Amino acid sequence: MSRFTSFSRPFNPRRPQPVSELLGRTDEFAALRAGVEQIAALERDLKTMLPDYLATSVEPGFIKDGVLALFAAHNALAARLRHLEPRLLADLQQRGWAVNALKIRVRPQSVKEPTPLKQARMTEVGAAALQALSESLEASPLQEALARMAKRHLRKQG
Structure with a gap:
């Protein structure tokens, strides 16, 4: 059979x-x-009626x-x-x-996981170049932002 x-x-x-x-x-x-x-x-049918x-x-x-x-x-x-x-x-x-x-x-639907925050990685050479650039500029919001970014990336590697 x-x-x-x-x-x-x-x-x-x-x-x-x-x-x-x-x-x-x-x-x-x-x-x-x-x-x-x-x-x-x-x-x-429900999709067309609702x-x-x-x-x-x-x-x-x-x-x-x-x-x-x-x-x-x-x-x-x-x-x-x-x-x-x-x-x-x-x-x-x-x-x-x-x-x-x-x-x-x-019936609660499952909560979707939020997308992870982007974690940018910068090489030590790139962070040092940002630091050097920030030191070569006159005091300005751009100079301060570059200095903070360089400091943050140098601290992650150290």
């Missing part, structure tokens, strides 16, 4: 395969694929017993989504979704 269905090809680990092909390989994966496709279609500021921060969950779970990025968006709930529910039903109610939940 083969563990592959009649519509799938044997697995070849050396050949990259699209996820859609892998999800169609067995009956269990086919059910998962149907769920993934349903969520993707629901997400597309205002831009909500569409990017709301994720659909599964539909269970006629209740669709919607996840908002934070409380303020969840509150705004609750105001739109009657219209949104009617629009979803009009598009053919078997939804009787919405359950709006807050």
